[in-house]
Amino acid sequence: MNGPSEPFNLDNWTTQLRKGLLELCIVNLLARGEVYGYDLVKQMAQVPGLVVTEGTIYPLMSRLKKAGILTTRLEESSTGPARKYYSLTREGQRLRKTMNVYWHELNKGITGLQNE
Amino acid sequence: MAEWTPEATEYLHAYLRQVAVLARSHGDDADEIVGELREHVKREAEGEGMALVTLDVLRKTLATVGTPEQVTGADSAVWAPRELPRSNQTPVPGSLESMFKAKLWEVKHKKLTALGLILIFLFYFSQLSGCRILHG
Secondary structure, three states, rough: OOOOOOOOOOOHHHHHHHHHHHHHHHHHHHHHOEEEHHHHHHHHHHOOOOOOOOOHHHHHHHHHHOOOOOOEEEEEOOOOOOOEEEEEOOHHHHHHHHHHHHHHHHHHHHHHHHOO | EEEHHHHHHHHHHHHHHHHHHHHHOOOOHHHHHHHHHHHHHHHHHHHOOEEEEEEHHOOOOOOOHHHHHHHHHHOOOOOOOOOOHHOOOOOOOHHHHHHHHHHHHHHHHHHHHHHHHHHHHHHHHHHHHHHHHHHH
């Protein structure tokens, strides 16, 4: 009997799935209030199942800032260089709501499929 | 504040340089990303009460931060893969592999320059020969 010529790559699938959820996690974490960049990365790393490589978050945040979703503020620190704090802009808050609505719809739809 | 060995300092600089190059090639704000990463790595490496940050300590820290390709998304697997095929792994700055790649690039560069010079010489030679034939 012949095996599959191209076996399904589960690792690749989970990678793509996680990757697509990153922005959603960032905007939801920032909805709680302003967060220091380092702490935000550490909180992302704590999200179960997300398996974050810590350095990958900074380029994402930089892109979200460029897109007007996030804004930053520098605060002097007594223990080292000035710390950069991230927060959501109004546009970011709007985007967060839209993303969450979509995520809930998608989640509901897929859960429905699982229960059929 | 912890002290860094010269090897660890040089390794971090090489790592951040590589991140900057890749970030720029993606149209990202390289300065911002490198600044944030530098702070992150320093906090991690010095955070556990380390008086001296050695190359070993730094390497362990960078393992959680990701390779320059992973960080900038140059690698298709942005997220920590369990295993990366050897060909997709980034040569560690200063490693034998990265030095070999740099040497290979240097050799290729020299070969291309030599080829370019030969072509220019041939072009001028053909022009000169053409003139001589025309003018008898």
